[in-house]
Amino acid sequence: MKLKITFKIGMLITLVILSIFSLFLDNYGLTFLQDGVIISSIESTSQLYQDGLRQDMHITKINNIEIKNLEDYQEAIKPFYELKENQTIRTEIKVRQLKESIIGLYGTELINDLRINNIPSSKLKTGLDLRGGARAFIEIKGEYNENDVNDVISVLEERLNAYGLTDLRIYKIQTSGQEILIGIEIAGSTPEQLESLIEEQGFFEAKIANKTVFIGGDQDITHVARTGEQAIVYNCRDSQEESYCDFQFQITLSTNAADKFAEITKDLPTIDNCNPVNQGCYLTEEIVFYIDGINTSSLKIAGSLKGRAETTISITGSESGQTQQDAAENTRSEMKRLQTILITGSLPQELEIVKIDRISPNLSENFTKQILKAGLFAIIAITIFTFLRYRKIKTSLALVTVSFSELLMILGIAALINWNLDLPSIAGIIAAIGTGIDSQIIIMDESRNKEESLKEQIKKALFIITTAFATTLVALLPLTGALGFLGIGATSAGLLKGFAITTLIGITIGVLISRPAFADIVKQLEE
């Protein structure tokens, strides 16, 4: 028997093909055939960034080493691990998205400033619980209005970006108490100080003799050096128990702030009344840096600066660690934290983290594979069962094929709308496919009943299916957050929205596309 392609069946086939495109096709061909590695994040201060490298670009070749996957990449950057702090190698990086290779002298930034991954085999994005990362819910303390919330969000976004976290999502959620929470999701590995980056109000003040000279933010500070010689970690040394390193970076003050510096230092005496122009002669008062009212470090002021409108200031500090390497790393991240605060200024409101989850990328990686396996085995089990039950290989195959195309369509739409598939979303897909199979069984059983005309039977089956669809639809509505205007389900929906969305996509595709098509197939098989 030959299957006649009716309009409904044609529709199903077309949508499945479109879904496959949506899942696998991008500007460079099919995703699973592309060699190379992908840049999952890049520091925006990096030399590599200035030379044109961006997030999501594919690296295919470094210095004549073809890069097909992560192992090749590790091999290619091995020489960079042996470099000292300021050494570089002439490097040629071939990028799929750029016509010409990037050529430059690069050092350890190739290791420190890039996060690299294998190119994903499809355009599907997985959620935090499947690929690892951090999620935080933040509450604003005290009174605030909608505008304050937006201010906080923009400062947070700037701060996290300035720190080098670019792959992030910030959104608002309403609690049932009409408070507004801010949700932040950061994919991949996250820095240790994530909490302080978010929670710390970060009000930076530089004072001399208890008078404020300048504060953090672009009002007083026009530039913060973050690369090259103006921002360095140096003088790493072992002490009795721990190791220490120092850091130093330059900032440029606005003329206003510089004038204030001159004004305050003008009348300050020097230590032992030494001659200000002499080397090693300092003022009696130091410049003291406070973050949120806490003294973090202080600097001596050279006598030569007395009364001068100095615009360039060095900020220094030091950090410790178990080994020299640890100390260097801690020092670098402390310097980064300070730079971030100086650039972005303070948060307009005090914040409190009310929920923070960090999901280890390692723990989640295996899990995704297991889920795929679970899905596959479930499909095999159902195929065997329906065959045993109906003893008709064609019908059973039709059932499984239609369910499988339904899965493809759900995933296709998820890829199209950039939906992040997290565990609740996967539960939703399972629910939708399960409902789909149930509905198909109703169609099959109704059409086998020979006492009414086939058309009548299938009409009845589709009525049952539509009714079941309607009940599931209203049951899921509260979780989507669509009823947020009634004060229902908005916060919780932040966590479980995925479930509601994928189930809704699935059952809607089911009732509009795959069920009618399946009914047509069954009609032909039964006639």
Added chain:
Amino acid sequence: MKFALWYNKNYKKLLILSVILILASIIYLITFSIQNDSIIHKDVSLTGGVAYTIETNYSINELNQKLAEKYPDFSTQSISDGSGNQIQIIVTVQEEDSEKIQEVLEEILEIKLTEDNSSIESTSSNISEDFFKQLIISIILAFFWMAAVVFLIFAKGHKIKLIVIFINILLAIYLGNFFLSINSIVSFLILGLFTIGLAYIYIKNSIPSVAVILSAFADITLTLAVVNLLGMKISTAGIVAFLMLIGYSVDTDILLTTRVLNKKNTLNKEMFGALKTGLTMSATTIIAVSTALIIVIPFASVLNQIFTILLIGLGFDLFSTWITNASILKWHIEKTK
């Protein structure tokens, strides 16, 4: 057709069995709520606190002993792979103990906890209370709206349908803005009034709808009772399973009711036909869910809980559809003949 004869004689007695079971589980759930101050055992995502999932083969008994010296209230859970070797431990402590726990764990396990070997979930108790409240509201509303749709489909009369829609919109407004924000006894009293009002309309106008709704209700109460008896700690995602259950359990009920109300054959024959289809539906779902559960169980994710609750629910759905719903429906049809 021995079974048909037996069924004709005894179906009302079967209904007594369902009434007893439903009442028993309601009484159990009420006592449970009074004892535990909540209708479920909540996990850390709903109580607030910190949970560490650590990759380690450290002995869980030893860890328990050492933690007991420092914390009055904590819980641990060992996760094993397919062959029974422990791969992870989950440690949960209260919010007020959360500050030092990382250091304490690092000291006991003698490893540094990094993102390579551990995951952390931390929730403040205020926000988790709010999650719980909103999820409960979502479930209640989901159930009422599902019931309304069932009524709208199987009942007759435009006026009464409009009234039902209106009441359900009012209910949503009430749930979203006032429920549990005002005194909780008053909250439940008002919810009770809505329930009685709607139940009265449903019973007066469409017994078949009532049968469907009651069967879904029975399914959820029985499942919840068993989940509590098993001592399962429910997470935010576990609550999703109950929503899935509302959807699944209603499917077979609608199938049965449609078949019976549009019957072309004898009542028993239609019911039996529906039973065959319904059992196939439940069987595929149960097979698929248990296959998936076996595979994902070593990973201690929210999916385990969702699948387990679903399996229990699907089991009870067989009972509530084919005993409770079927008997009420048969009684109703026989009476109106």
